[in-house]
Amino acid sequence: MNIAAKTILIIEDEAQIRQFLRISLEAQSYTVVIATNAAEGLELAGKQPVDLIILDLGLPDRDGQQVIQELRKRSQIPIIVLSVRASEDEKVRALDAGANDYVTKPFGISELMARVRALIRINDNQPSTQAKIQFDNLTIDTQSHEVWLDNQAIHLSRKEFELLYQLTVTPGRILTHQQLLKIIWGEHFVSETHYLRILVGHLRQKLNDDPMQPRFIITVQGIGYRFKY
Template identity: 55%
Template structure:
């Protein structure tokens, strides 16, 4: 690949339909874009972390995880523009995706000219890809956002999806308070911002797995009435 090619915007397509990926690859390449492809959410998240594309095209019906979960995980570390491309045409799906961090939504079947126009708009609006930290150390606790892995003293900690999402979000704001409402909105969705008991249960499970005493926490600190903070330097 030449130096000139490397200057062209790079677009990551995450879709499990090989024919759709081929069609988009040909159409986008004809406009001068570099194209990466992934057939699963896990593969797409790994590529997004490694390649840091300028724009991401995301299908919601993936074989290993729902596209909204991919979007939720992506937004923990990245502001890359996301264009959802899905057969789900209901207003509810569109609202959930847009509230979850998508920048635009196109329904299949679609006009390729409209699709390319929306790609151009998102690329014009986008800022340079952020250089977010993906490996976060808090003493013996390590959160690897790129690999979705949490270790304590070098040993893997098995977490549920919600537990991982909470600790990843806290790690992304290391030593800064993340409000309960922000955690609930970004992880459970905008309709659950008052369901603080969901969050308390997950925080309790995290503390158990990390051996963290809630009365004298090493890692997850409760800021009463506000939210939670992950210590950068545990005592």
């Protein structure tokens, strides 16, 4: 994997934040393209190949949610959203609109870098096309619906498998409660979060995954779940 070839588009109106993002990303050998507002960002995203977008939700000219929708109409480029604290709803909306991940301001650079690396890696690997998905000691056969942990077959119910599959097909990406409920139970169950909590609990138990020190499934409080990358 050649990191030097990766281009990251930053759409952010605040100069200080643009600056430290540029310095750090360039230090990690990424090519950085910068836009200071939504219009410019959308234009740049259409003009040149971009591998990942870092998007601030509070832009001067347009609502960040609209920008996500606009971008998603054209491509599946991974998007990391930057948002302020205490607005779970905003984050959930961004993720539901198609953003892949979020970072809450103020954030440390290592936190952001980890997300960037994970999303670029996923996009390279495209695990959804593989018949078998492998994470450390966990193997998932997407065809036969069989799962092995430490080479031991484990039996999952249909819904447990579906949950595991959805999380692992895009590891690192946050799936919101609503997204998971809709996929696994259907349109009418999007508010029945306790179904999901209980299902996650069962799956964790079978995967021998301690929520206090998760190896596989990470809870994003108030928002959803992600698979550890």
